[in-house]
Amino acid sequence: MYKTLINRCCKTLISFFYGLVLAQTSVAQVNQYQTENFLNSVKMNDVKAVKKALSDGISPNSMDAQGNSALAIAITEKSLDVVKILVDTPSIDLERPNLAGETPIMMMAYTDMYDLLVYLVDKRDVEINKPGWTALHYAATNGHMRVATYLLDKHAYIDALSPNGTTPLMMAARGGHIHVVKLLLDRGADLSKRNAMKMTAIEFAEQNNQSEIAIGLKSRWSKVYGKPYVN
Incomplete structure (x- = not known):
């Protein structure tokens, strides 16, 4: 009799926990479906669908399987209307x-979203000088x-160092962006900085076939340091 009772109790508990697992699995599947739909709406710049999803409780910080947040996806896809909605969502x-x-x-x-970038810095106090x-x-x-x-103008570190010691000046020289190179130098960028590979902005220019910039930087080096540039 006791064995029968124990067996019944065990079966009841097993059934209960099995049902609980199924319920949790079902909820997880629904949540995943909702999240995927939300992120697809973000990609498509579907303002109406994004607003509805947010009002229904979807987190604006939802991420895809690659770890990209909804905001990152909107920026990448240039879904500008959705970007504007997301940046003003209180819990973002x-x-x-x-x-x-x-x-x-x-x-x-990187994508030259100037107005939105200004808004984040001026109105939302977003950090521009992270390590x-x-x-x-x-x-x-x-x-x-x-x-x-x-x-x-907002006091970004002009000689900010990447993990391998690369500066903004080096990146501008590498890309051949002569106006940005001049801007950085005029604002006080350090031409003598070297990254972990012992490369200066001059080497960045030379190795990427930016000869005009390389020549200009060498000329500036001679004027600033009073001697010719030597690798």
Whole structure:
């Protein structure tokens, strides 16, 4: 009798926990489906669908399988209307990096989303001087003069060092962005900086066939340091 009772209790408990697991699995599947739909709406710049998803409780910080947040996806896909919605959502994390360590403001600097970048800095107090790669590096990489000028006006570290010691000046020289190179030098960038590979901005220019910039930097080196440049 006792064995029968125990067996019944065990079966009841097993059934209960099995049902609980199924319920949790079902909820997880529903949540995943909702998240995927939300992120697809972000990609498509579907303002109506994004607003509805947010009002239904979807987190604006939802991420895809690659670790990209909804905001990062919107920036990458140039879904500008959705970007504007997301940055004003109260619970949004504006500092969250993707798996590559890129924050939204860095991505905006890279893609020249000037107005949105200014809004994040001026109105949302987003950090522009995080350690490692910075928004100024990214603006210099693609030669975005307005963004670089604005960041410098907001006291971006002009000689910010990436993890391997690369500066914004090196990235501007590498890309052949002569106007940004001049801007950085005029604002006080250190031409003598070397990265972990012992390369200066001059080597960056030379190795990427930016001969005009390399010649100009060597001339400036002679004037600043009173001697010719030697690798």
